[in-house]
Amino acid sequence: MKSIVLIKQIPDTGEMSMDPQSKWLVREDVNKIINPFDTYALEEGIRLKEQHGGEVVALSMGPEHSKEALKEAIAMGVDASILISGDVFRGADAQATAYVLAKGIAKISEYDLIIGGIYTSDGATGQVGPAVAEHLGIPHITGVRKIREISETRIEVERLTDGGVEVVEAELPALITVVKEINEPRLTSLKGIMKAKKAEIPIWGMDDIEATEGRVGETGSKAKVIDTWIPQRSKDVEMLEGSAQEIGKAIVDKLKTAKII
């Protein structure tokens, strides 16, 4: 069983800010983390390896400091990590990102399962996983909350939907995206960190993945971000005084006036 886990390093969600010019998220000088859903993907990949043997590889596209996230993946227990990086890849939308990741996976060539988080907490499109599968011409299942069975040729999973749970099967190789119900990511072991310290993380560029110019980065992106902003939080507080009944009535009145109820 060889799995490839797609991960992304994102700014810590508590500290996000935008560059007012480019409308891109500021990714420098902020605390960076592995996209939370991707940690479940990593855990699932590592568990599959522990149960069925084989190998698990983490793959990411991003700035060079994404190496830290990939090293963390090694510390968690993946066998190897690969980064696709370079200025040319900057500003990619979901489609351009998926194209690049698919090219990277094609270079790795042998795999049974690709695992990703259901979406990233920064972009939140949820498209990259399915689009990677389309590029590779393999089936994909999104929102997986449990792998029921997996053999060399087939996977059967439970998929979380709005209304309930679907049981879906697919032939391997396939791509799945996972939700947080699937597992409890392990604590990073400090021994793992020492192992990660020694690990070399190859950086692949355009030539390595044989990508076509014009299909990557901002130029390869069909979706253009016109505007983004972080909602201003109002700190207006009004303290109501009186008995519990009076305050209760005042709250109801105010909610009615504001047309909330």
Next chain:
Amino acid sequence: MNFELTEEQRMIQKTVREFAQEVIAPGAERRDETTEFPEDIVKDLGEMGILGLPFPEEYGGVGADTVSFALAVEEIAKVDASLALTVSAHISLGCAPLYYLGSEEQKKRYLTPALQGEYLAAFGLTEPNAGSDAGGTETTAILEGDHWRLNGTKMFITNPTYAGYVVATARTAKEGISSFIVPKDTPGYSIGQKYEKLGMRSSDTRELIFSDARIPKENLLGTEGEGFKGFLKVLDGGRIGIAALSLGLAEASLEAALKYAKQRVQFGQPISKFQAIQFKLADLATQIEMARMGLYRAAWLKDNHQKYTKEAAMAKLFASELAVRAANEAIQIHGGYGYMKEYHVERFLRDAKLLEIGEGTSEVQRIVIARSIGC
């Protein structure tokens, strides 16, 4: 000169910080109240490798350096000084003597399980009549055939309930002090009641009683009569642990005080806008930075196999006195709220006081420093 942490030091710091914030912090206040020892969390720390952090992999450790050890203790101390004390005492007092002085066989048998988190380790030096003056040790060890027979009492020992062994000092027929590995199940070795303490309330501190405790002859640690030299080395390392603990606690005090000062409005503005408060906060921030430099440098000297006795004593002295000052100022900035348990800073003060006493009082640190500058 390089002031940056290495990549793995940063990763260890981040991992421990996240664990501390998410898992350790939530119950710290309750444990201070109940004095309950967090066995589950200690088990997690063992699984993560923190209990074997600065020791080589061949003995079951992680193979990280002393700087990483200091970073880990600092992060834990920011949220729970009692637990930081448990970890620091385990590593630098319980495990270090085995690592420095133990035979290969002793290391494999006793040290490896400790580093892998199967049990904690403890160190027994202090006695009713022997504290700073270890020369006053009254515990005796008499060789009888293939066994040592130990008699005496040890005071204020950290971790014994959960320790697989304790390294205890005793007098033998030979002049000087010797060290012994006393396994937990040794007949004649018993552990007393948990002390009621001012602070560090959820760490395990007890009396040890040796009453004709019989241990195998091969449990002598290092050379007979030369235990004094051995534990001086152990205490140097322990001071780095206490300095790290102090730094973490001081940082927690500053963070709490700063947060409160920015929220608390009096006379129409947050009190952080008043110079009286600003100066306190600025002083603390400055002293914390200085304490950090001193601590990391002492740890770095140890990692680079240079002399660090003086620097470790300075780091411990400065950081522990700062921890008390910082907690005291944090309470002052909080005003009446600071005196209440809910705001944590009163716990910081109670916890901090131990740091000026344990592993050598501030007065002993000054003696060590004075000697090392030629007095």
